[in-house]
């Protein structure tokens with residue numbers, strides 16, 4: 001077997017996906033020697049990736065089987081995985097004392113058998129554990145198992161022998177593949193629990209590396225949820241196409257580094273996309289193509305060119321939310337930013353005492369103006385509505401008045417607005433049909449205007465009259481449905497934020513790859529809202545502004561070059577500052 005090769009011609013063949021029509025095959029699947037010889041692993045987050053549902057992967061598999069025997073694909077998956085694993089073993093800072101390969105009942109187990117034999121051929125001490133649950137397995141799986149004859153291989157039986165991990169061991173997880181949707185049961189659940197307990201016992205110094213074949217066992221590849229025991233991986237080697245669940249929810253915690261080998265199936269995927277037979281396809285964008293979306297700032301431009309953003313929200317006690325949004329818009333390059341605070345609304349009469357500065361002034365950012373609602377509506381091109389607004393009758397009236405104001409300045413009027421609706425603006429829209437009707441009227445009146453909504457899963461559940469559980473079980477569909485029902489770009493926040501546009505016939509949909517739990521802090525969403533508004537002001541379309549803002553927001557807690565750890569905790573003001581630093585650096589790189 002060949003050691004893992006760096007980029008070769010096959011890697012170019014696994015072409016970026018931004019323009020599917022350019023990505024048709026240069027080589028046919030029938031070139032079997034190359035399918036078996038040279039791996040073409042690509043890491044996540046550098047290139048653009050298509051991310052398929054399990055059903056879509058199955059469709060591609062079936063098409064592939066018409067061109068190549070399914071056993072060859074299994075061989076290719078196994079051999080290529082073994083190459084990548086050898087690469088990992090060679091870079092470990094210790095001699096690998098033990099390789100444990102776990103083979104489940106399905107074809108994922110077949111891949112594991114191929115890997116086990118290939119690693120044994122490389123001289124590694126391999127223990128192969130079978131978990132067939134009394135079944136024979138598919139013909140391919142049987143063939144792969146029958147090929148496990150190398151003398152370096154030790155065959156072990158769960159229940160008869162005890163699995164004992166040594167410090168520094170390597171575990172290859174071929175228990176469950178894309179068919180493993182429910183909580184693992186029987187011996188598979190037992191071995192996952194045993195390995196997890198032993199890993200815990202061995203701690204950091206005795207670190208056990210786990211490599212997942214196709215996906216970590218116990219993870220639902222569609223939802224990204226792990227309903228029971230799950231074998232968390234340091235490295236996930238996924239085949240044909242990345243799967244949605246690897247990029248969302250529990251998937252974010254249990255996949256480790258994700259690498260993809262398309263096994264030459266790119267062309268089949270792109271053909272199906274071009275024919276429209278694969279349905280809506282989700283994408284995860286790499287750094288380069290995110291950077292290409294960023295605006296170019298020209299010397300001849302001025303504050304009027306970079307957008308006037310009005311932030312509308314901030315009831316008593318929640319002024320900070322609106323302030324965070326305004327600050328974030330300012331930091332992210334909006335030309336001018338103004339606030340309208342509900343807390344100040346109705347307090348304009350001189351006999352009412354307003355605590356503190358009146359009208360409100362952000363002393364840290366005096367650049368931020370303060371205007372009554374109507375003035376702001378005339379001033380701004382971009383309205384960011386909702387942070388800290390509350391759902392009181394006053395808030396309702398306010399939003400109602402705002403929509404009326406905007407509707408009056410319709411096609412014949414002076415002003416058109418781009419919108420970002422967040423937080424309580426969304427709760428009000430969910431609660432009051434009258435407001436939803438006005439919103440949809442607004443969208444119809446000026447479809448050329450950009451509109452983005454940024455719900456978290458609970459807000460999304462209210463908007464769709466659903467439950468958080470149902471939303472989280474199908475985040476891409478929920479985002480698509482939000483975009484459709486509210487005639488806008490929808491940003492469904494959370495681990496693996498989904499961005500969906502209401503474009504027919506094919507919905508544009510992406511999952512964001514950056515970010516982490518450090519973003520889970522009060523006001524973090526308010527900061528995102530400001531960033532979307534600022535990018536709209538700088539000329540990005542609603543989809544690009546939303547996707548870019550989410551990406552930059554996530555980068556703010558990821559490790560910078562030279563830092564080796566992502567942030568574990570943060571706070572909203574720091575998120576805004578770091579996001580703006582990243583933005584600035586990326587703009588500088590883009591103009592070099």
Ligand SMILES: NC(=O)C1=CN([C@@H]2O[C@H](COP(=O)(O)OP(=O)(O)OC[C@H]3O[C@@H](n4cnc5c(N)ncnc54)[C@H](O)[C@@H]3O)[C@@H](O)[C@H]2O)[C@@H](O)CC1
Nearest residue numbers: 061074077106107108176177178179180182183184185214
């Ligand atoms: N078809 C192809 O083109 C290729 C498929 N490959 C592999 O094949 C895999 C899919 O194979 P299968 O469809 O056989 O699916 P799996 O390998 O995921 O196995 C499914 C079997 O596991 C058992 N099982 C499912 N859920 C369980 C649970 N919760 N607890 C305990 N046991 C459970 C059932 O017996 C089920 O039949 C992929 O993930 C990939 O690893 C690769 O060989 C690459 C090529």
Ligand SMILES: Nc1ncnc2c1ncn2[C@@H]1O[C@H](COP(=O)(O)OP(=O)(O)O)[C@@H](O)[C@H]1O
Nearest residue numbers: 456493494495516517519520522523524525526
């Ligand atoms: N565990 C997590 N992983 C990734 N992103 C997260 C996580 N928790 C929260 N976030 C992000 O943080 C932001 C929180 O927004 P939101 O819930 O609206 O908070 P707030 O209303 O306090 O501003 C969203 O962008 C969300 O995607």
Ligand SMILES: [K+]
Nearest residue numbers: 173176215217
């Ligand atoms: K697996």
